[in-house]
Amino acid sequence: GKELTDVSNLVEEIVGSEVSIRGRVHKNRLVGTKLFVILRESGFTVQCVVEETRVGANMIKFVKQLSRESVVELIGVVSHPKKPLTGTTQQVEIHVRKMYCLSRSLPNLPLVVEDAARSESDIEKSGKDGKQAARVLQDTRLNNRVLDIRTPANQAIFRIQCQVQIAFREFLLSKGFLEIHTPKLIAGSSEGGSAVFRLDYKGQPACLAQSPQLHKQMAICGDMRRVFEVGPVFRAEDSFTHRHLCEFVGLDVEMEIRMHYSEIMDLVGELFPFIFTKIEERCPKELESVRKQYPFQSLKFLPQTLRLTFAEGIQMLKEAGEEVDPLGDLNTESERKLGQLVLEKYKTEFYMLHRYPSAVRPFYTMPYENDSNYSNSFDVFIRGEEIMSGAQRIHDPELLEKRARECGIDVKTISTYIDAFRYGAPPHGGFGVGLERVVMLLCALNNIRKTSLFPRDSQRLTP
Numbered sequence: 379g380k381e382l383t384d385v386s387n388l389v390e391e392i393v394g395s396e397v398s399i400r401g402r403v404h405k406n407r408l409v410g411t412k413l414f415v416i417l418r419e420s421g422f423t424v425q426c427v428v429e430e431t432r433v434g435a436n437m438i439k440f441v442k443q444l445s446r447e448s449v450v451e452l453i454g455v456v457s458h459p460k461k462p463l464t465g466t467t468q469q470v471e472i473h474v475r476k477m478y479c480l481s482r483s484l485p486n487l488p489l490v491v492e493d494a495a496r497s498e499s500d501i502e503k504s505g506k507d508g509k510q511a512a513r514v515l516q517d518t519r520l521n522n523r524v525l526d527i528r529t530p531a532n533q534a535i536f537r538i539q540c541q542v543q544i545a546f547r548e549f550l551l552s553k554g555f556l557e558i559h560t561p562k563l564i565a566g567s568s569e570g571g572s573a574v575f576r577l578d579y580k581g582q583p584a585c586l587a588q589s590p591q592l593h594k595q596m597a598i599c600g601d602m603r604r605v606f607e608v609g610p611v612f613r614a615e616d617s618f619t620h621r622h623l624c625e626f627v628g629l630d631v632e633m634e635i636r637m638h639y640s641e642i643m644d645l646v647g648e649l650f651p652f653i654f655t656k657i658e659e660r661c662p663k664e665l666e667s668v669r670k671q672y673p674f675q676s677l678k679f680l681p682q683t684l685r686l687t688f689a690e691g692i693q694m695l696k697e698a699g700e701e702v703d704p705l706g707d708l709n710t711e712s713e714r715k716l717g718q719l720v721l722e723k724y725k726t727e728f729y730m731l732h733r734y735p736s737a738v739r740p741f742y743t744m745p746y747e748n749d750s751n752y753s754n755s756f757d758v759f760i761r762g763e764e765i766m767s768g769a770q771r772i773h774d775p776e777l778l779e780k781r782a783r784e785c786g787i788d789v790k791t792i793s794t795y796i797d798a799f800r801y802g803a804p805p806h807g808g809f810g811v812g813l814e815r816v817v818m819l820l821c822a823l824n825n826i827r828k829t830s831l832f833p834r835d836s837q838r839l840t841p
């Protein structure tokens with residue numbers, strides 16, 4: 379029949395016109411002979427009034443027994459409400475003429491979308507009139523993710539995530555990068571270490587790629603010059619933390635270096651302010667939806683990205699009375715603390731730390747030419763948490779093999795990678811970013827599971 383109008387498009391300007399809309403029964407309330415149905419579509423809600431005098435007693439009976447979350451279509455007239463509406467996103471109401479049910483929901487919901495959409499302050503306020511609304515626990519949300527992602531905040535989070543990817547891609551394409559896809563089934567672990575999923579590849583031992591590291595470098599050896607990839611990354615993390623997943627989306631870059639490895643940091647310094655600005659421009663409604671449930675302040679960042687050396691960072695922490703190992707790695711707590719100190723001193727929540735100690739970086743990282751205790755490497759932080767690591771890579775096959783052995787890697791499993799450098803390789807480097815982390819920190823969310831559609835962690839493989 380008639381073309382469907384999106385609920386988000388039901389506004390003042392079209393009062394008086396007849397529309398067809400589709401959505402879910404968010405909730406239902408009977409007042410006298412009138413039935414008020416809140417219809418929800420992708421996080422937008424509108425009040426629909428079903429009156430017995432207009433539709434007859436049978437229709438009222440039919441609508442009354444529709445369970446929450448059932449998918450319905452209706453035809454009605456866009457109207458001014460008698461009183462201003464507070465419980466819906468749309469400020470007009472629909473006077474219903476006809477209503478059909480396309481798909482019924484089971485009546486007993488394991489998670490009520492209205493409850494899942496409550497903010498902490500809504501829950502507190504609810505306590506004031508005697509009855510405290512229950513908090514929906516994270517496991518309940520994740521076990522029933524299909525219901526959970528129907529909330530306005532979740533709808534918005536995944537729109538923002540999509541735009542981060544688009545902006546990342548847009549920026550790199552404009553700088554002459556080529557988008558590639560590397561294999562996820564590989565013969566040896568790509569980052570070293572134990573956090574790797576091992577599997578049987580038709581009788582041969584294999585791994586799920588912990589990053590596109592080896593193959594993006596091999597693409598550079600294949601003269602592709604500047605490449606990037608957006609794809610899944612697998613880590614067999616044992617720890618159950620707020621920021622580790624066993625599968626996440628990696629945004630990876632690899633490029634030739636012309637003069638100095640700082641060219642990579644220059645690119646990062648431009649890329650992220652570009653992404654942040656695009657999100658502010660393209661997602662104002664989405665940011666507002668997230669804020670309604672999870673209030674947060676916009677990220678503070680400088681147009682010229684701040685760059686500190688690891689040694690400077692250590693110095694700042696020492697001056698603030700923190701005990702830190704100058705040749706070790708920063709733990710989560712020290713990273714947070716340094717984030718605070720940087721914010722106070724430089725007024726930014728986005729910055730880079732470079733020239734890390736060699737001992738805490740992967741085998742393929744280029745040592746610093748003036749002091750091999752350090753390396754040409756960097757990490758990038760948002761609100762005191764790591765979102766990226768990057769570096770110049772070793773392009774000399776002998777040194778690469780030596781470093782791999784020193785790091786306890788079975789070089790047989792990565793021999794084709796090392797061999798790729800034996801036919802000549804230009805100086806190069808790159809970085810890897812975790813998409814879920816970026817979105818989590820951009821919106822100051824407290825858990826990475828909120829920004830993964832169907833999260834995989836050390837305890838979860840379903841839904």
Ligand code: 4AD
Nearest residue numbers: 589591622623626765766767768808809810811812
């Ligand atoms: O620091 P990582 O392990 O670096 C690499 O994978 C390198 N190959 C990158 C490079 O090009 N040199 O991972 C890169 C980023 C981290 O900064 C973090 O944002 C994210 O990936 N990440 C994770 N995100 C979610 N869950 C996990 N378990 C993650 N591990 C890393």
